[in-house]
Amino acid sequence: MVGAQARQYIANRLDEQAKLVWHFDNLHYSGEVSAREPQRVFSFGEITINLKPNGDLWIEGANYRNYISADSYTTAQECVSLLGDQLRYIDQNYQRIQSEPEFWAKKGILIRIMERFAS
Incomplete structure (x- = not known):
C-alpha cells in the first residue's frame, strides 16, 4: 500500500518526466485528465x-x-522509471500493437488455463 504523500510524489514525477524527458x-502527453479521488488519470x-x-x-x-x-x-523514482519503460515499449511497437493488441491477464488465470489444457 502506498501512502497519499508517495502517490502525490509519483504523480508529480510522472508529470515532470512526461513534460521534460519522455x-x-x-x-x-495531454496531462492529468482527472484528479478525482481515489485515483488520478493521466x-x-x-x-x-x-x-x-x-x-x-x-x-x-x-x-x-x-x-x-x-x-x-520500492521507490517513486523506480515506479516512474518502470512506467517510462512501458510507454517506450508502446511507442516503439505502436504500429504492431494496433494490428495485434496486447492485453495483460493475471498470471493466476493463465496458469489455471494451461493446467486445464495440460490435463
Whole structure:
C-alpha cells in the first residue's frame, strides 16, 4: 500500500518526466485528465495512466493494457522509471500493437488455463 504523500510524489514525477524527458513519436502527453479521488488519470493520447489508491499504475488503451503493481517497486523514482519503460515499449511497437493488441491477464488465470489444457 502506498501512502497519499508517495502517490502525490509519483504523480508529480510522472508529470515532470512526461513534460521534460519522455518524447515519443506516437504518444503525446495531454496531462492529468482527472484528479478525482481515489485515483488520478493521466493521458498520453489514446493511452491512459491510472494511478490507483494502492499505488498500482494501470496503463490502458484501446489496443494495450498492462499494469505496474505497487509491490514491483520500492521507490517513486523506480515506479516512474518502470512506467517510462512501458510507454517506450508502446511507442516503439505502436504500429504492431494496433494490428495485434496486447492485453495483460493475471498470471493466476493463465496458469489455471494451461493446467486445464495440460490435463
